[in-house]
Amino acid sequence: MPLPTVLVADDDRSIRTVLSQALGRAGYQVRVTAHAATLWQWVEEGEGDLVITDVVMPDENGLDLIPRIKRARPDLRVVVMSAQSTLMTAVKATQRGAFEYLPKPFDLKELLSVVARALASPAGALAEPAPVDTDERMPLIGRSMVMQDIYRIIARLTTSDLTVMINGESGTGKELVARALHDYGRRRGGPFVAVNMAAIPRELIESELFGHERGAFTGATSRNPGRFEQAAGGTLFLDEIGDMPPEAQTRLLRVLQDGEFTTVGGRQPIRANVRIIAATHRDLRQAIRTGSFREDLFYRLNVVPIRLPPLRERAEDIPLLARHFLDRCREDGLPGKILDDGAVERLQASRWPGNVRELENLMRRLAALYPQETITADLIDSELAETLHEQGADTPDLREQEPLADAVARHIRHFLASGQDGMPLHDIYDRVIAEVERPLIQMTLAATRGNQIKAAAMLGLNRNTLRKKIRDLEIPVVRGAN
Known part of the structure; x- marks a missing residue:
C-alpha cells in the first residue's frame, strides 16, 4: 500500500x-x-x-x-x-x-x-459548513496558549447548536464569548437575548424567562412574551445562572428536557426554538453540594464547558489588550497614548482582580486624565496605588489562600473536561508546565525590575538557563535591564 x-x-x-x-x-x-x-x-x-x-x-x-x-x-x-x-x-x-x-x-x-x-477520518464525515460573512473585528483579544484553545473551541462550536456553559471570574469576557458563538454560528440571523439572573428579582424570574398571560398574577394586565419567545430562532444567554432560584431551575430543566415551555398562567405549550448559552462566576459543583443548584440541570447546561482564565493567568496578553483599549479610546475621540516598556512591566505585574474590564477602565482613565502622550510606570503606579492598597489590606494570608497544588489540579480538570467533549488532548504535561513556568518567570522578573541576575538567583536557575527560558517562552523583557 x-x-x-x-x-x-x-x-x-x-x-x-x-x-x-x-x-x-x-x-x-x-x-x-x-x-x-x-x-x-x-x-x-x-x-x-x-x-x-x-x-x-x-x-x-x-x-x-x-x-x-x-x-x-x-x-x-x-x-x-x-x-x-x-x-x-x-x-x-x-x-x-x-x-x-x-x-x-x-x-x-x-x-x-x-x-x-x-x-x-472517514470520507464524508464532515458536514458541509454553512458560509458566513466574517469581518476583521476582534471580539476577543489574546495570543496566549489558553486563549488559542478557547478560539479553537469557539470555532468548532459555530457549526452546532450545542449548549455551552461559560465559567470565569467577573470581567473575563463571558458575554463576549457568548456573542461570538452567536455571531459566527448557525443562528446568527436570529436575535441574541441576554438575561442576567442576578439582576432580576427572584419572584419575577419565571415571568421574565417564560412570559405570562393576562391575569396570571396581580398587575398582569396583558399577555407578555418572555425571553424564550423573544430569542426564538436565535440565542438565549443566561448570565449568572448560579443565581437562578430553585423553582426557576426546575422549569428551565423541563425546557431543556422537553424542548417546550408554558407561560406563567398559560396552558398551551410553546416550542423552545433557541440555543442556550449559560455563564457563571460561581463554582456550580460546590453549589450542587450545598443544595442551591440542581445537579441534573448542571449536566444539561454543561454540555460543552468553556473556562475563561482570569487576566493574571495570561499576563502575556496584557500588552496586546492594553494597546487595543488605547486604540479604542482614540477611536472614541480621546487623546492617543502609547505605553513605554516600564508601564507594560507594571501592568503585567498587577493581579487585576477586576480582570479585563478593570484593565480597560484603567486605559480609559489614563487616556482621559493625563496630558502626556507616553504612559509610564509612574503613571500606572499612581493610578493603581489605591487598588493595590486595598488588595494588600483585604488579601488574606498566603496560607489561607487556595494551595498551588489545588489550583493546578483545577486547571488540569479543565483540560481533561475539554477532552471528554470530543476535543483531543495532547501534551498536557508540557502545556501545564509552560503555563506555570511562564507567569513564575514573568512575576520574578517584575519583582526584580527586569534584573535577570537577581531573577535567576531568586529562581535558583543558572543565568543562561533563565535567558533560554525567556526566549523559548517568548517572555517580554525590559530593555536595558541586566
Missing part, C-alpha cells in the same frame, strides 16, 4: 524543512511549496491525501483557497496553520471547511496527531 502523501504550503523555508523532516520520519510522503498556485495545481491533478497550508502566502491567502479545494475534492482534508493567532482566523478556517486550525508556533507532536486523525 502506498504511503499517504501530505502537501505542505508555507512561504517560510524553515517551517517547510521542519515539517518535511517530521512528516517524513513519521512515514508520510511529503511535497512542499511556498506558493498557493503550486498547491492548487497539485490538488487539481489529484495528488495528495492531506493538505497543510499557511494562511499568508505571497500569491494567495490560504483561507481563500480552502473553498476551492473542498469543491474540487470534498474528501481532501485541509489543516490550516497561521501566525495570525486570532479568533477570526480560527473561525474563518473552520467555516471554510478546514479539518483543523493550528496557531503558530505549533507543537510538532500535536501536528502529527492532527495529521493522523485527518487521514483516519
